[in-house]
Amino acid sequence: xxxxxxxxxxxxxxxxxxxLAQAYPAARAVFDEVxxxxxxxxxxxxxxxxxxxxxxxxxxxxxxxxxxxxxxxxLEAEGFGITDASFVAGHSLGxxxxxxxxxxxxxxxxxxxxxxxxxxxxxxxxxxxxAMAAILGLDFETVDRICREIGGDEVVQAANDNDPAQVVxxxxxxxxxxxxxxxxxxxxxxxxxxPVSAPFxxxxxxPAAAVMADALAGVDIQAPAVPLIANVRAEAVTEPGAIxxxxxxxxxxxxxxxxxxxxxxxxxxxxxxxxxxxxxxxxMIKRIAKDAAVRNVSAPGDLxxxxx
Numbered sequence: 001x002x003x004x005x006x007x008x009x010x011x012x013x014x015x016x017x018x019x020l021a022q023a024y025p026a027a028r029a030v031f032d033e034v035x036x037x038x039x040x041x042x043x044x045x046x047x048x049x050x051x052x053x054x055x056x057x058x059x060x061x062x063x064x065x066x067x068x069x070x071x072x073x074x075l076e077a078e079g080f081g082i083t084d085a086s087f088v089a090g091h092s093l094g095x096x097x098x099x100x101x102x103x104x105x106x107x108x109x110x111x112x113x114x115x116x117x118x119x120x121x122x123x124x125x126x127x128x129x130x131a132m133a134a135i136l137g138l139d140f141e142t143v144d145r146i147c148r149e150i151g152g153d154e155v156v157q158a159a160n161d162n163d164p165a166q167v168v169x170x171x172x173x174x175x176x177x178x179x180x181x182x183x184x185x186x187x188x189x190x191x192x193x194x195p196v197s198a199p200f201x202x203x204x205x206x207p208a209a210a211v212m213a214d215a216l217a218g219v220d221i222q223a224p225a226v227p228l229i230a231n232v233r234a235e236a237v238t239e240p241g242a243i244x245x246x247x248x249x250x251x252x253x254x255x256x257x258x259x260x261x262x263x264x265x266x267x268x269x270x271x272x273x274x275x276x277x278x279x280x281x282x283x284m285i286k287r288i289a290k291d292a293a294v295r296n297v298s299a300p301g302d303l304x305x306x307x308x
């Protein structure tokens with residue numbers, strides 16, 4: 001069994017997807033459609049722009065999705081379709097890419113939703129109020145317990161359960177810093193403050209969740225062609241109403257990536273194909289499902305290797 005997985009924010013680089021667009025008309029058409037949907041040449045920013053501008057949340061989210069779907073269309077051009085996977089999943093914004101690839105959301109709607117999601121997440125908390133930190137070397141249960149002990153009047157919570165030894169925490173800056181120090185005292189190998197401008201996947205994102213609830217209420221969502229392993233439940237979902245609710249919950253909830261991958265492996269998935277920019281998910285998967293094969297689909301050479 002195979003799963004198609006789609007990366008989240010942080011994987012963006014200038015030039016991503018350009019070789020695919022040059023080699024595959026179907027991939028180029030994705031970038032053209034996203035440009036048209038947003039009323040701007042996002043593709044020019046992706047391929048030739050400024051890295052700091054691309055990294056802005058409102059740009060990075062639709063840009064990473066466009067790159068993932070372009071890679072998926074190239075994959076289709078080589079004879080691999082959505083039903084060649086038993087599940088789809090994505091890390092945070094990658095969940096939207098997964099739903100688009102599986103036919104639950106149109107490409108245009110996905111671009112609009114991610115532009116809005118990026119803007120709403122950036123605007124939910126003033127710059128400097130929130131923070132995030134990566135905790136290396138402690139399991140989720142320990143990190144979660146320390147966050148609950150530290151919190152007090154400020155928010156700090158486990159935001160991303162990425163793999164057995166990497167958990168990201170999020171919340172008020174002071175509480176995150178205090179929790180990071182407590183994690184090191186508890187045996188964490190490292191506690192790294194992340195260069196992000198907002199406390200993603202924490203309850204401080206509630207204003208953004210409200211924006212997304214309104215936006216998603218007006219968007220048609222179809223049942224995906226294959227089940228989605230949802231971030232906040234780490235279990236399969238296909239019902240459009242449930243998908244809509246979970247996409248809203250995802251804004252403030254924990255990304256349960258470790259459990260998602262483990263549950264897919266337990267269900268019989270032996271191959272994970274990371275579709276889109278970077279290899280961050282591949283590294284996590286190798287630490288979660290150690291016997292599974294991992295492949296990347298981000299450039300024409302990757303597709304040639306799949307055919308071989």
